[in-house]
Every structure is written in C-alpha cells, then in structure tokens.
Amino acid sequence: MKKVSITSLILLLVCSLFVSAAFANPSIAPTESAQVSNDDYGLKITYENGEKVLIDQKENVRYYEAFKADGTPVPLEKYMENLKKARILSEQISSENNPYNNSDNEEIVTPLNVVDMSSYSEKQKWTELMTPRRASANINCTGSGQHCPISKGETLTSTVTWGAGLTVGDKSYIKANTSFSWSESSSSNLTYTLYVKVNRTGYLTFAPRYNFTKGDISYMACYPVTGCKNMGSKKDVWAGVPATIGEDGHTNGEFAIAYVNYINFIQQEVERCCLY
Numbered sequence: 001m002k003k004v005s006i007t008s009l010i011l012l013l014v015c016s017l018f019v020s021a022a023f024a025n026p027s028i029a030p031t032e033s034a035q036v037s038n039d040d041y042g043l044k045i046t047y048e049n050g051e052k053v054l055i056d057q058k059e060n061v062r063y064y065e066a067f068k069a070d071g072t073p074v075p076l077e078k079y080m081e082n083l084k085k086a087r088i089l090s091e092q093i094s095s096e097n098n099p100y101n102n103s104d105n106e107e108i109v110t111p112l113n114v115v116d117m118s119s120y121s122e123k124q125k126w127t128e129l130m131t132p133r134r135a136s137a138n139i140n141c142t143g144s145g146q147h148c149p150i151s152k153g154e155t156l157t158s159t160v161t162w163g164a165g166l167t168v169g170d171k172s173y174i175k176a177n178t179s180f181s182w183s184e185s186s187s188s189n190l191t192y193t194l195y196v197k198v199n200r201t202g203y204l205t206f207a208p209r210y211n212f213t214k215g216d217i218s219y220m221a222c223y224p225v226t227g228c229k230n231m232g233s234k235k236d237v238w239a240g241v242p243a244t245i246g247e248d249g250h251t252n253g254e255f256a257i258a259y260v261n262y263i264n265f266i267q268q269e270v271e272r273c274c275l276y
Helices: 006-024 076-094 168-176 262-274
Strands: 032-038 043-048 051-056 061-063 066-068 119-129 148-150 157-159 185-187 194-196 201-223 227-242 253-260
Touching: 043 076, 051 076, 076 119, 076 201, 076 253, 119 168, 168 201, 168 227, 194 201, 194 253
Parallel strands: none
Antiparallel strands: 032 043, 043 051, 051 061, 061 253, 066 253, 119 201, 148 194, 157 185, 201 227, 201 253
C-alpha cells in the first residue's frame, strides 16, 4: 500500500475543505438564479457571479464568449442556437432514419459506347455550423495574475460529408453542379488571441462552418442509335462542404474557449496534488 506523507494529508484536508466551500459558499455558487433560456440539448444560458455564461451540460463545459473566424464576437444566445442546430444536424447525419437517406446505392454501369448524361439539380442550399472540436490542450490559468493567452491552436482539418447511399458517380454529379465553390478539405487557422480567465482552466474549440446542398440526381444514358433514355432518379440527396474564408482558403467557423467544469476540476486537482 502506498504511504501518504503528513504534508500530503494536510494538502488533502485543505483541498477537501475548499471543495466543500465551493458547494456552500454563495460567492462561488451562482449568485443569480434567473435563467435566460433552456432546451433539451443540454444547453442553457444563466448568470454566475453577475456574469452571463453558456453552460453545455452534455460536454460538461462553460462558454463565456465566442468569435467568428475573423474575430467578430458572437453573442452567447446565437452561439447556443448554433450549437443546438449542430447537434440536431449531427443526429440526422448519424441516424439510419436520416430524412435525406436514399436506399438505392447501386452504381449504374454505363457501357463504353453509351454517353452518361446524368446530372444533379440543386433545389436548396444553406450554411450550417457543425459541432465544436477541441483545438488545444487544457490551459490552466490558476494562480495567474492575468488572463492566459491562446494565440495558436491545433490545425483542424474539415472534409466533405455525404448523404447516405451515394455512389462515386453520384458524388461526381453533385460536385459538378453545386452553386458554390467546392473544397474537398480545408484547415482552421486562429488569427487573433483569445484568453483563458484568471483562476480557470479552459481549452480552445473550433466549430467549422459548412455549405450544404440538397437536390435530385437524374440518370440518363444516350445510345448511338436509339438516342437518350431516362434511367431513373434519386431524390433529396445532399452533401456538406467546408466553407472557406480569406485568400488562403482556411475553414470558416467559430472559435470559443471551453471552460472545464469548475467543481470537477477542483476534484481532479485534489486527486492530482494530494493522492499521488
């Protein structure tokens, strides 16, 4: 059994008392119970110590501010709305009952002497923010006299996402007939500095923005003698392409600092400093 020194026991007692105080001390717990909004996606905006905060209960983090890729601030209400839409979209994409799903995924084989005149017709296009991804390690600003800067995070690559049941040929039809520039992949790039608050631990997140297209594929084969023949269609097929910004073509999206749950972080610090 591992021996625990007297110093470690004292530290454990102090840390434990601090954790207890975090639950009991009104200066640490939320000072205002007025809740601005709440929904079924684990997201809510409230006030803690007079400061507006977006709480993500699903990821167990907090957001105090968010920014577009160009540095423009994003209101927390708008960021919460974006996160909610991103989760709805993520569920649709991963679901077998995807409303855009097509069961016909067989590749149409075209003989060498037949000209493939199949095409994609775009009916709808829109942009959507995807779910945030971690873009840095934890930055521990505990005990610091000033905010801790994050001026460069990890480069995150975003790639095309496709609807279910699309063949290689289907994808080529869509790529050739969308109304926006097509990019197979792009990378994030933080061009400004964000700051982790004093006595907090947080990390950089990036939510990429995608351009989506939705429409129908019409299959048509043209024969040398008999002419062109309609070979069927696929309805409501879709694809999502990372949107880009700037001359370098970096991924458009939104950056934010995700703050580690305060109480959980204190408990982790107790284990780190006192038990090992």
